[in-house]
Amino acid sequence: MSTYLVFGATGSVGRRVAERLAWRGAAVRATSRNPEAAKLPQGVEVITPDLGAPGALDDVEAAFLMWPFHSAERARPIVDALKRRVRRVVFMTGGGALPGVAPEEQPNPVARWHATVERLIEQSGMEWTVLSPSTFMTNTLWWSDQIRAGDSVRGAFGSLAMTPIHEDDIAAVAVQALTKSGHEGRRYTLTGPEVLTQAEQVRLIGEAIGRPLRWEELSLEQERARLLADPDFPDGFVDELLDGYTKMAAAPRPDVTSAVPDTTGEPATTLSAWAAEHTADFGGGQR
Template structure:
């Protein structure tokens, strides 16, 4: 059986579906199991309980574990869990004091490595789902307002991340690896806004804000700390005029090309229209 934390998240829900469709036994963790809607045959359980009986491998979304894993890794060993697949980040490649996101993921990777369990750390870059933060603006007037319009990333569809994680859980060939994952094309924020518009049949444009105004906008939602806001803005600034590196790992691991941003936009068009 596979235990999936963050099972209703952007990656977790696709991973649950991928494993269930392939006929695997899945225990999906969520804060409210009674309200969860998982595919038929999937066992829903409470995140707070973290039941590990009968589990052979665990998918860990580090966002679920604020400040550390607690006794999770010890309990994994006690229950005979063999493998941990953690959703890491390509930001680990530049971890340090100025990159708290990368450093957090790197610290958690090291914690799992030290446990003695088998491990795989998929390291995706920018999620295509980051563009969901624009949905309200697009619905309102078709204008996305943010920093660094010409910053380039290679946004990856979360279904591709899930497909790689499924392979990491079910096969042995990725054990001990840290595959860096990306989408198939380098796009500016302006490009991404335009592609969403093309999919929903509206004119959507990106209006660049000053760094100060963009920072205030990020902090205004209450979900981003000043340190994280500054780190993200620094990263975006460094990506201006620099094409994002495209990784071949999604195709190598899954046997099919990575999905494009336009495909992601089509899959989520109802959220922007």
């Protein structure tokens, strides 16, 4: 039986990809730096993420790849290892990598290293599909401490419009591209079903948990200080996030795409439905 490799299988999307494949009865090999703690479905083989290790790619027909690294240094060895053994790769890109723009012309380092991986994959001779998702709904968990503690979320860019996507919808598209033909050579821009400002997202989470929530706007400087003081938020990501939001705020409102329903045959999941799955993370209706 052919095997599917899921790289980054404990991540918010990779876990859903591994689960969806396992539930279909497929043979799944998944990577984690800590296989004992991976908590993946029974039957999933968990290995460390060294794709050059003996046996790592035995019988692998198709691989899901995401990029957890903070540079493109490992792009060539990883893509080379895959292309020697694997027929098909589905790569989840990110960081605002612009389609059709060379890595060196990309607007920021995160986009540059994702675009580098994209280019290597496209030149590899493997069948490839690139998934370019919008903001993950899981990012709203950054607000969970504030929501547990009070009725407002403090932050900058409350009117910033996004098209948040459920991580499981990304995984559903990935599984289609891994297991079915017809997606080769395609780069899908994946979005959720609605355009929502950050303030609207907070309101919808409030409705899901049965408690009115409001957005409290901070200046950019206040928000930078708040994030730097947050022990759970990586300091190195603060300016990257705020610079990204500044650029998004100056850009046209994003559009919803039909790539999720077109690929999976199911409508993309709303933020209200996602939030209903996560009420416990936000403290439910209790305080």
